[in-house]
Amino acid sequence: MDYYTFTDKLLERLSNELGNNYHIHLEEISQNNSTAEEGFLVQKEGEPISSTYSLGKYYNDYLAGQTMENIIGNILIEHTKFEQLLSFPTPKELSDYSRIKDRLYLRLINRQWNKKYLKDKMYLPFLDLAAVFCMDMRNLSGTELLAEQTGVAVLTEQFRQWDVSTFTVFVDAIHNMEKNGDFVLQKLDEQVSDAKIGTDSKENLSEPEMWLIRDATEQYLNAAALLFPALLENAAKVFRKSFYIIPASVHELLLLPDGEGLKPRELKQMLEKTNHTLTAKEEWLSNSIYHYDAEMKKLSIAV
Structure with a gap:
């Protein structure tokens, strides 16, 4: 057939x-x-x-x-x-911020590659990305819950109906993700650290290794970890130095301490090649390599 x-x-x-x-x-x-x-x-x-x-x-x-x-x-x-x-809010509920705020979360996508999609969506620019506000459509009051986040993006028209500040919506979305998610730092092949958001890890690395950050609950795409300064700060404490972040996909962020392995431009070339040969286009996050400065506590685009 x-x-x-x-x-x-x-x-x-x-x-x-x-x-x-x-x-x-x-x-x-x-x-x-x-x-x-x-x-x-x-x-x-x-x-x-x-x-x-x-x-x-x-x-x-x-x-x-x-x-x-x-x-x-x-x-x-x-x-x-x-x-x-799943639980679909009624039009009346969608316009009432108090009924929606506990459902909010953020997902990161590439701003340049999604210009058309972002035209009517509520988002915040973040590096070369867009932090898109989304609403969880799962039945949060049920005894059983879908593990993976299932939601829809907030439209700018809907945001105007709420009559609240962007800052308020951002804080509520981050709060929900901190409460419901469990972002951890681990070695690429073996979990050795449970560096949750807000914890202080003193783990010492004796040799160069690639690390990653993931949501152990699998509710949120792992790229969202970039939005949590405390988690990145904890990674710097583990490494005892600054580090590079390779956005391998929306599902995977790889971390490499400064001075270990490839140089930034080599990492960028490797990422671009991987994106175009191995990673499905809908899973691309960026072609940029990010850098976290441990002293300045600042995340930026390295190259």
Whole structure:
């Protein structure tokens, strides 16, 4: 069965399974860094937000030997799970900041590569990046919670309705991430330090090694760690010196102490090559190498 026949049959059968209360239609799904893929939306009657699904993924599953029945069954299971574990605010709730503030968080994307996307979004410039304000759509009052953050970006029009300062929204978003996340510093291959935000680690490094920062809860993209000065300060205490940060992707920040390994321009060349040969474009964060000055306690673009 070719791709187009598969698509027609999949959507027809899925529509029959879901019934008349749901609408399904093809859609080009926008992704990070101005990329897109073919997919479809499933929207319940009267709901403002829809679920998105990748056609390419399911067609690859079909080519790998999965039956149409198994694929549809998996979609229905996933959709049912999302309906139970997600909570979509009403238009009235969306305009009430007190109802939304506990759902706020930030994600980092490249400002230059996402100009079109950012036009109507609320964000703060940060280095060569944009810290985009997002709302968590998970059911926060439920006993079960999706591990990975599921949310939508805050529109500038919605922000104006809140009638609060950008600083207030930023502080609330950071507070939520500190409370719900668990950003830790560890060696690339083996976790040796539990340097949480606000802790003081005196770990000493005896030899050059690559390190990384990640959210142990896996709720937030690891790149968001750049937004926490205390965490970067703790890394400098561990290294007992300044360090470089290699934004390998939105999922991975690599840290290298000053004077160890490659020089900044060599790191940049390595990053650019990796981005264009190994990393999917929608996962790129930057081609820049960042530097944290331990004495000045300042993060900047090195090259």
